Amino acid sequence: MTTSNILYCQSKIKCDLIEVSSIAFNKNPTIKSANYSIQNAEANFQLQKSIFDFNLNSEIAYKNDKYNLFDADSRNKYVDKALKNNSFDVSTGLQKTLRSGQIVNVSLNYNYNNSNYPYNSFAEYVGAFYGNHSSNVNLTLTQPLLRGRGGKVTTASEKASVFYINKSKHDYEFANSYEIEQIGIAYWSYYTAYKSLSIYIQNENRVREVLNMTIELVKADKKPQSDLDQVNADLSNQERLTALAKQDLFNARLNLGRVIGLSDDESQRLDTPINDFPTISESGYYSDIDKNALIKIAKNNRGDVKAIGEEYKAIELQYLLAANNLEPQLNLVAFAFYGSASIGNGLDKSWSSLTNNQGQDIGAGAKLIFSFPLNNNLAKGNYSRSKIALQNQSTINENTNRNIELNIDLAVNNLINSVLVLIKSKEAFDFSQNAFNNEQIKFQSGLTTLLNLMIFQERLTSSELQNLNAQQQFSNAIIILRHETGTLIYKEDLGFKITQNAFYTIPNTEN
CATH class of the missing domain: 1.20.1600.10 (Outer membrane efflux proteins (OEP))
Structure with a gap:
């Protein structure tokens, strides 16, 4: 039965x-x-599995500020003693830790700003509150070289x-x-x-x-x-x-x-x-x-x-992880980025900021990040x-x-x-x-x-x-x-x- x-x-x-x-x-x-x-x-198990979740980060910000110029500032004759700025920022990013140990991060950022100062950065007269747009895409790949290296360590928990x-x-x-x-x-x-x-x-x-x-x-x-x-x-x-x-x-x-x-x-x-x-x-x-x-x-x-x-x-797996945590944190970070800019007001300028040939910025690079607590008591105690x-x-x-x-x-x-x-x-x-x-x-x-x-x-x-x-x-x-x-x-x-x-x-x- x-x-x-x-x-x-x-x-x-x-x-x-x-x-x-x-x-x-x-x-x-x-x-x-x-x-x-x-x-x-x-x-x-669900908590430990969350280490490998996709993490979506988004941010939107608007800022308006007013800066009172000094009397000796030459811009007074153009802005009536106060410099007014508006800025609008939007960013979104997606990050994931792979089971092989690498960390992948992709982000998109957009910025719009204008002011009542009628000249742009090239000393050209464009009128008050003329918009500046900039956008960029970033890709980052982090490879742990010591602590956290290898899928066996990453998936131990x-x-x-x-x-x-x-x-x-x-x-x-x-x-x-x-x-x-x-x-x-x-x-x-x-x-x-x-x-x-x-x-x-x-x-x-x-x-x-x-x-x-x-x-x-x-x-x-x-x-x-x-x-x-x-x-x-x-x-x-x-x-x-x-x-x-x-x-x-x-x-x-x-x-x-x-x-x-x-x-x-x-x-x-x-x-x-x-x-x-x-x-x-x-x-x-x-x-x-x-x-x-x-x-x-x-x-x-x-x-x-x-x-x-x-x-x-x-x-046994937790012991393996604790032994690995005795190592210093040494990460190799490879990154690539693409950005572009456009000038002017209008929605079309916002979109063209990502594809505009002028002001385009493309690059790639790598860096090493080292971190290690000198006494390392936490890792030693856990080990x-x-x-x-x-x-x-x-x-x-x-x-x-x-x-x-x-x-x-x-x-x-x-x-x-x-x-x-x-x-x-x-x-x-x-x-x-x-x-x-x-x-x-x-x-x-x-x-x-x-x-x-x-x-x-x-x-x-x-x-x-x-x-x-x-x-x-x-x-x-x-x-x-x-x-x-x-x-x-x-x-x-x-x-x-x-x-x-x-x-x-x-x-x-x-x-």
Whole structure:
């Protein structure tokens, strides 16, 4: 069953392992939080990608000024003691950083100005407010020679952010697996509490049957009156245990709802559990489990292993960038320009300023720009931090793999031990049941005491509860081993897949 929105508006929520696990993908806060981490990483990728965006810069400006001339200024006789100027500027530019490291900049500039001074710069009389137009186009190509050189350095942050997206997705996968593991364990606790209550109720009924037999035997003068007090005391104690079992069941139901992500009201609406414990035969268990094969499966499948691998790649790129930033800034800038000018008023003069042969200016050149902070503490500090982060990530990788090996060893040993305990507890329960039945017959025949019957009854209840707990521990051992090997859930294109086998069988080491 694939994960999907589970609609449940009925009075009871079906308590099936697969269904409650699927609900968690939409309700569990830890799973939702891990999904937000993916979205945050994707947003960070967009930030890093913005380095290579086209940047459009535009500016428009108009200026009017009035300059009062000195009395000795010869221009007074032409402008009446005040020189008035108007200017209009328009500029637009497009810049882009290429992934190969170069920076390209193209700009277009236009300027128009006039004044009330009637002579132009060639001392020709043209009249007041006669316009001057100029336009130019510039192309600049910047090639970093040291710091920022090469596409590997330029794209380091962008590529690192992609690795962080992958890391977040694998973290999300592992977080889902862990939460499903917790749901499985909580489900088996709920199922155990449900079955325990049944055992206590059955035991209470057995005590009542013993009480009824004792009453009849007392009436027939085959048992003393004092035996009734013993049975009544035992019955009161069993009723106490039943009340505690009911409380345990209530707590287990709400705890299951908690790990699923349900509210208090929704948790109380969880119906009785419908999945029974797995059996040893159906689990595919075999005594000589290959731990090395399981460790290999874990390292190939676990989300946290994949996540730290992606994080190491990201930190490695950041270290490369930090090392490059230790270099001075030395840029070779090549540029070319074209400009032209025209004189006169009118819109046609504005356009002709870009193509007019007179006043045309064409050129090209190159320059070197050097920049370097003498102490360079910022670059040195970032380099040290990146180097430490890379070393620390190596330690994290080694520690994760070390813990996987230890955890697989523990999980396998726990599984083997739980199988042995389950087998022995089932044998003990069967023997206790036979012993109690025989003792009950002997009591009715007057061949044994009430105390012996009560002792055998307590042993039966105890062995039945121990067998139930052994089944729970075996079921938990399967889930834990599945989680530790990364085979509890499966990634699909549209989400995650959970199968019944993940809760009932151990991982297959033959594939």
